[in-house]
Structure formats: structure tokens, C-alpha cells
Amino acid sequence: MSDHLLPNACNRRAFLKHSLGAATALGLVGSQHAQAAGANSPSTAVAGAIVDVNVSLERWPFRNLSRDKVPLLAKKLRSLGVKRAWAGSFDGLLHKDIASVNSRLVESCRGEGQGLFIPFGSVNPSWPGWEDDIIRCHQEFKMPGIRLHPGYHGYGLNDPRFKRLLELATERDLVVQLAVIMEDERTQHPLLQAPAVDTAPLLNVVRAVPNLRLVVLNSGRRFPGDSMMRLADTGRVYFEISWLEGGEAIGDLLAEMPAVTNHILFGSHAPLFLVESPVLKLKESDLTNTQLRAISSANASRLIPIDWSAVKT
Secondary structure (H helix, E strand, O other): OOHHHOOOHHHHHHHHHHOOOHHHHHOOOOOHHHHHHOOOOHHHOOOOOEEEEEEEEOOOOOOOOOOOOHHHHHHHHHHOOEEEEEEEEHHHHOOOOHHHHHHHHHHHHHOOOOOOEEEEEEOOOOOOOHHHHHHHHHHHOOOOEEEEOHHHHOOOOOOHHHHHHHHHHHHOOOEEEEEOOOOOHHHOOOOOOOOOOOOOOHHHHHHOOOOOOEEEEOOOOOOOOOHHHHHHHOOOEEEEOOOOOOOOHHHHHHHHOHHHHHHEEOOOOEOOOOOHHHHHHHHHOOOOHHHHHHHHHHHHHHHOOOOOOOOOO
16 A cells, blocks of 8 residues: 555555565565575565556656656566566546557657556547547557546446447457556545545446456455455456555455455556555465466466567567
């Protein structure tokens, strides 16, 4: 989670800052302790092979962030063993010229990103011509997916445009990412409130769109009853870990719902959240090597191959 929402944020930040390096301290990228434990230990199972499905580039519109410059974010991700990062754009939340937003995103990934970032274009079905943005993402920008922000764009998941958007994206074999929330409601600007998206209608929409591949971002456990399990059972929906609360949150989730293991992805929500946080969750949760590999990269690689490059010259 972000620093200001963690009761022990100062202690954790100090630990990460003053240790021999976050990656070494967490035992995920080749520390002496991990090497001594053997190549098959969980601490070495994901070394240098993490796929982060939830990062954002450009500038967060409401405050400066410590790693909102692409080179700084790329350096931190790589230092923690991230091999690929699926990147949306903060500009997609409020800018009206979505085509320009997506064009800049591709340039950022191609230039300063140096092959780390895979661009996911913004689409806002509340604006005229949004269907053309899907076509541009696919044909012109060669993106493998798109990212949606209903909370900022003013539509619910029971809106017919949402279902139509999913259908169009699926026809073009695009992965769709749905951001449930971006920032805790308590810290949002009073003149721009974007509450968490109501996910209750999602199951019916997903069932109505065969071959959909949907990644739910920033959800934590915001699903009523057993709807998270039902969504995973469709085989079309995946969830990432950035908003899960607690160091052992991943292990707790899989102990409660072991069948969702193949539908959980690594996500950091960087640079809004600390990149170190989900890495620490992996370390602190009681996971098998198989579970660790699945969450770190294997599940994401079924959606988009880890060696896939959307940035073509």
C-alpha cells in the first residue's frame, strides 16, 4: 500500500531504505541467504522473472511521486527482479485527447522504458469515437491490451457501453484491464471524488463475453460473497495483489480459495504504491515454489508471453 496508509510505514520504509538493498533484504534476487538455501527454494524461484501487471507512467495529477519519472521507476523495478511491466498512463484518467495519451505512452515505453514496459492504452467509452481508440491501440500502436478507469470516466459496469467495449476488445484479442480504484477515497481531492467501482454487475457481463481476458486491478478483496471465486471459475478473469492487506495476505487468500491460484498476478500499482510492498508480500506469505512462480510470472505469461514486445520500431 502507499506510505500514508500503512500504520508501520515509517518502520517499513526505513527497513527497505537502510537494508543492504530491498531486493537482497527480501531474498528474491540472489542474496547470500537465498543462494545458501538452494536453487529450488521459494526465495530464488522468481529471481529476475517477475511480471508486474500494474504500473502507470506519466504524472499523477494530484501530487508529485518519488518515482514518477520513467527511468527512476524502471531502475527500481529492475532492482527487484521485474522483467516486464504492463504500463498504463496516468494521463488517461482526465485527458480528453485519448489518442495523444496513448501515443505518448508508446513513446515512453519505447524510449526511456528501454524494453521493460509493455503499453496498455486508455479507452474512455464516455467520449465520442472511443471505438476508434480501440482500433488505434490494436492496429497503430500494436498494444496487447487496454486499461479502463470507470471511476474517473463516469460509467458503471452495467452500462451497455462497457459490455460493447469488452466485445470489441475481445474481437481484437486484447487483454482488458479494469481499475476498480486508483487512490483511497480518504485521500482524494475533495473536488474530484472517484469512489471504488461497484463490481457486482461484473460476473454477468463476463459470462456474456466469450473469450474475454480481463485483469481486475486494485481490487483487494472488494468482492461481495463468493463473487471473486465465481469470476475466477469463468476462466476469463484475473486479479493482482497490490491492494491486498497484510504481509501474509496472498497466503491467506490462497488458503481460503486455493482454486484461484492460477488467476492471481503480481501487481505493484507503482509509482502510487511502493514497489517493494508486493515483493515483501511474496516473501512473507507461505507459498510453494509452484504458487510463487504462478503469481510472479507464469499466470501473466499465459496472457502475454514474457518475451513479447509491443514496442516495434
